[in-house]
Amino acid sequence: MSGRGVFPKHRTLGQIFAVPALIGVMSIVGLVAALVGDGMWDGLSWLMLLAPIVIYLACIYLPRRFRTR
C-alpha cells in the first residue's frame, strides 16, 4: 500500500471504516459471548475484546516496517 505520496489519493468511506467496523463487530461478539455461557464462551469473549487492545498497542509501539523517507 502506498499510504502517503506527494499527491495522496483520498480514501473512500469503505476503506476508512473497514477495519473499525471489523473491530466493532468483534467487540460486540466479545461483549455478548461471556453472557451466553461459561468456559469456551468466556475464552471467545477474552479473545475478541483483546483485539482492540492489541491493535492499539501494535499501531503505537511496533516500529513501522515500511518507513518512507
Next chain:
Amino acid sequence: MAARKSLRRWEWLHKWSSIICTAFMLLLCVTGLPLIFHEQIDDILHSQVKATDVPEGTPLANLDDVVAAVKAQKPDMVPHFLIWDRDDPNALMVSVGKTVNANPVNNKIVRVDAHTAEYLDAPDVTGRFTYIMLKLHTDMFAGLPGKLFLGFMGILFCVAIISGIVVYAPSMRKLKFGTYRSERKRVVRWLDVHNLAGIVLVMWTLVVGFTGVINTWADLVIKYWQFDQLAAMTAQYKDRPVVASPASINEAVKVAIKAEPDMRPSFVAFPGTLFSSKSHYAVFMRGDTPLTSRLLKPALIDAQAGTMTDSRDMPWYVSTLLLSQPLHFGDYGGLPLKIIWAILDVITIVLLVTGLYLWLRRRKSGVSLERSVASVPALEPQTP
C-alpha cells in the same frame, strides 16, 4: 457546500459534548478502575470472618434460624433482605435497616453461615476505599440528583463517541488505518493516538457508557416497577397493614422453589420493604447461566398464610436494567475479562486526556486541527 457545513456541525457537536463531559468522564474512569477489582481489593484491605468449610451435600441451615441469629445480633434493626452470596455459597447476607421502610441505602449487612446459621460479622463498609470509590463513581455523594447528573454526562459521552465517528472520516482521508506519525510533533502524535484509541474503542465505550447511563436510572426503574407491577400483583392486599409476625421465611422460600424448580433463589425481600408488598415475602428467583443468573423472577408469598399469591417475569425495563449491570461492570467473564476491562478503561483515559490536550492546543493556536493536520500540515513544516 452542504457537506462542509454538516461536517462543521458534527465537529461542533463533538467538541462541546466532549468538553462538558470530559472532567466527569475522567472521574468515572479513574474511580471505575479499582471498582472492577473491588472484591480483590476488599480481600486485601479488610479481613472477614470465613464461613466454615463443609463437605459437599451438607444440608443448609433453616432460614428462620438465620434470621433469628441476625435479630439476636442486631435487636434494634429490622431485616429488609436476605441475600445469597454469589461468590460464597457458604455465607448468607442479611441487609438490615433502622425501620422497615428506612432507605436501604443506609442498611447494614450482617453475614451468617449458610450451614450452621451462626453469626459471622457485620462489617462497616462506609469507610472503605472501595465504598468511597463507589460513591464517587455512582453519585459523587449527592444522592439521586448526583446519579442523574452523571447519567447525563454519560449521554454526552455517547454523543461525543458518535460524533467522533463522523469527524474521524475526514481526518483519515489520506491516512492508513492505525497511522501513528511518531516522528512528528506532539500535537500530531496525540491526534493520531486520539483517533486510534477512539475508533478501536467505539463499541466498548458505547456499551459501557450507555449501560452506565441505564444504571443511573435504577432507582426510577424500581419505583416504576413497584407502581406498575408489584401493585398489580398484590392489589387485593393493598389495604392490609404490615404483617406483624410473618410466617416462616424458610417455608416461603420452599414454596417459591417448588414453583420454579429450575431456578434458584437470589434474594428475599421482607414484607413492607422496597421490593415487596406489606403482606408478602418476595422471593426473587434467578437462572443458572451467566445470562439468566442476572434476570430475576419474583414469587410473592403471602407472609401470613405461606401460600403463593403471584409470580411474574420482570417486565422488559427491569430486565434491561439487570442486563445492563454486568455489561457495565465487566464481572461476567472471570478475572481475565476484568483485566481486559481495566486495560480498556486505561485506554479510555488516554482518549480523554489526548482529546482535552487537542482542544486546549487548538484554542491556543486558533487553528482547526482536523483540517490543518489532515490536509496540509500547517502547524509544522513537513520533513520530506
